[in-house]
Amino acid sequence: MVQRIRRILNILMAFLLGFALLILQLMFLQLFHIGRYVPKRADLAAAAVEQRMQGVVLDEGRGRILDRFGRPLTGFVSLALAVEPRLAAAWSKQHVQEAENLRKLLGMHRAEWHDLLQETVHITLWRRERRPVALTAEQAKQVEFYGPQAGIYAVPYVRRYVEPFYASQLIGYLSQHPSRAREIYGDEIAAGVLREDLKIGASGLERSFEHVLRSRGTARLGIFTDARNRPLAGLNLRIVNTNSRFYPVRIVTTLDLELQARIEQLLDERGVKRASVVLLDPSTADVLVMANRPSFHPEQIDLEAGYWENASLKQQIPGSIFKIAVAAAALEYGVVSPHERFTCLGEYGKYGFSCWKRGGHGKLTLQEAFAQSCNIAFADIAKRLTPERIRTAAERLGLGRRIGWEGKVRGYAGLFRQFDGEEPGQFFAASPIDEGVLIQSAIGQRDVRLTPLQAANMIVTLLQGGRLSSPRIVREVRFNDGSLMMSFSIQRAGSPPLSKRTAKALLAMMQETVHTGTARMLAGHAWSLAGKTGTAELGRQEQGVHHWFVGYGPVHAPKVAAAVVVYDQPAASRNEAAALFAEVMNIVREHG
Structure with a gap:
């Protein structure tokens, strides 16, 4: 009998000891080794709430992109209609006429209203083409009037992009890209914090600033449910926001949204099919406007069409605007005297090289040759230079390399570039460089390539007396509470500057181009303007040309430096x- 009791006590003690060890192990795991079994930085309380909540996402929590004055370029807040189908269906049966009046005020089709009430979820948003419909102030007021008793609510909803999608190529778009997501967020995906199918920046600022823009929390509208998916009594519909005082961040760009919008509207009004317009602040090289046509819908991407690419950052044949670099080389290396006169008879005599003006320009100085864009004179000048001298002068103007802001940034491995997909351009692609290659390159043909951003920044360099700057598109990043996360200072290039004398002479040539040269159509503008025309031949005549213009205005107190390209x-x-360009400058003048 005693042995039997002893065995029972031993079994009981072993059971209690095992149970105690299990409790201790659970405590140990939760207090000290939770990271091995639960995703790092996971909020267990938030996870528990998430498990009991049924609802819809109102804000994905991705960082916002703003213009220089704080106006949104992404992350637009509007009121959306949230519906509890079960309650709304019951209310509409009891208040048939009121429900009908509400439906009409909302501009909702009967089929839409019927489908909403048939939803089996606890809460849903009224959508069209998969996107929540924005309510007007009057509609929202009426929805709030009926409120919870009718199972309807006006709730704030954040939409990433809204029409007309200004600066769409510059902003970029989001997409699922598992391999790149693993490359960026490998540790967090492995730990279970992030999924590899999350949407990440695929182009533009969305891509280049992905590391600060990505979501760290969400805002959700939901109902708490029990294990059987039934709403819990006493826990009403509510918004649960897991964003913090730090996130989502605010990226403050240098863009002027109002000016950007007016330039894009101008392109549409004129029916321009393919064009780029870049406007820079002449004192800082900050981007004020970067507009392209065609535009694209950031939620309906056609990758093959390529409209999502930012043409302002893509290298193109520049034509005669490259004569600015050749003239700079001639002045810097003293191969042309101020009063020297060149002779243009219209034909060079070999390589099939000719001037655009049949019969030629006759006798003309360097300034006159520049203003008239004389090919023969610039061929003669090019022969006095070497490819290395032309390259050096062009590089001092910011050509032949990626010119956008780049540098070291906290939290980013390697060299950070603000502009996604910026191309470097080029001068001479082949070697050896014979006379034919040299003179064709001197007029911006052959292998010469420039981007519209480089072309506009070339004008900024001249206006700054030969000092080269790197254009910025982002000025700073701020946390959700307004405190500063990081800033991007104005960046001056370290390369030797162009001489002030040369810069001044080139600006005078650009003024002469408007007074007497190929840009005479601008002479009657309300502002005094200066610039250089360019016509880039694409190959055979039937392929057409690209038209370029680079310039600034007004001459005595420049407001903007510009590059305008009309393609094909x-x-x-x-x-x-x-x-x-003339119409763009009208808009800048009116804008103030």
Whole structure:
């Protein structure tokens, strides 16, 4: 009997000891080794709430992109209609006429209203084409009037992009890209904090600033439910926000949204099919406007069409605007005297090289040759230079390399570049460089390539007396509470500057181009303007040309430096870029 009791006591003690060890193990895991079994930085309380909550996401929590004045370029807040189908269905049966009046006020089709009430979820949003419909102030007021008794609510909803999608290529878009997500967030995906199918920045600022823009929390509208998915009594519909005082961040760009919008509206009004307009602040090289046509819908991407690419950052044949770099080389290396006169008879005599003006320009100085964009004179100048001298002068103007802001940034491995997909351009692609290659390159043909951003920044360099700057598109990043996360200072290039004398002479040549040269159509503008035209031949005549214009205004107190490109124009047509530049400057003048 005693032995039997002893065995029972031993079994009981072993059971209690095992149970105690299990409790201790659980405590140990929860207090000290939770990271091995639960995703790092996971909030267990939030996870428990998430498990009991049924609802819809109102804000994905991705960082916002703003213009220089704080106006949103992404993350637009509007009121959306949230519906509890079960309650709304019951209310509409009891208040048939009121429900009908509400439906009409909302502009909702009967089928839409019927489908909403048939939803089997606890809460849903009224959507069209998969996107929540924005309510007007009057509609929201009426929804709030009926409120919870009718199972309807006006709730704040954050939509990433809204039409007309200004600066769409610059902003970029989001997409699922598992391999790149693993490359960026490998540790967090492995730990279970993030999923590899999350949407990440695929182009533009969305891509280059992905590391600060990504979501760290969400705002959700939901109902708490029990294990059987039934609403818990006493826990009403509520918004649960897991964002913090730090996130989502605010990226403050240098863009002027109002000016950007007016330039894009101008392009649409004129029916321009393919064009780029870049406006820079001449004192800082900050981007004020970067507009392209065609535009694209950031939620409906056609990768093959390529409209999502930022043409302002893509290298193109520049035509005669490259004569600015050749003239700079001639002045810097003293191969042309101020009063020297060149002779243009219209034909060079070999390589099939000729001037655009049949019969030639006759006798003309360097300034006159620049203003008239004389090919023969610039061929003679190029022969006095070497490719290395042309390259050096061009590089001092910011050509032949990625010119956008780049540097070391906290939290980013390697060299950080603000502009996604910026191309470097080039001068001479082949070697050896014979006379034919040299003179064709001197007029911006052959292998010469520039981006519109480089072209606009070249004008900024001249206006700053030859000092080269790197254009910025982002000025700073701020936390959710407004405190500073990081800033991007104005960046001056370390390379030797162009001489002030040369910069001043080139600006005078650009003024002469408007007074007497190829840009005479701008002479009657309300502002005094200066600039240089360019016509880039694409190959065979039937392929057409690109029209370029680079310039600034007003001459005595410049407000902007500009590059305008109108692509794919008929050969032998008037320079559409110069005409567009005139209208752009009208908008800048009115904008103040």
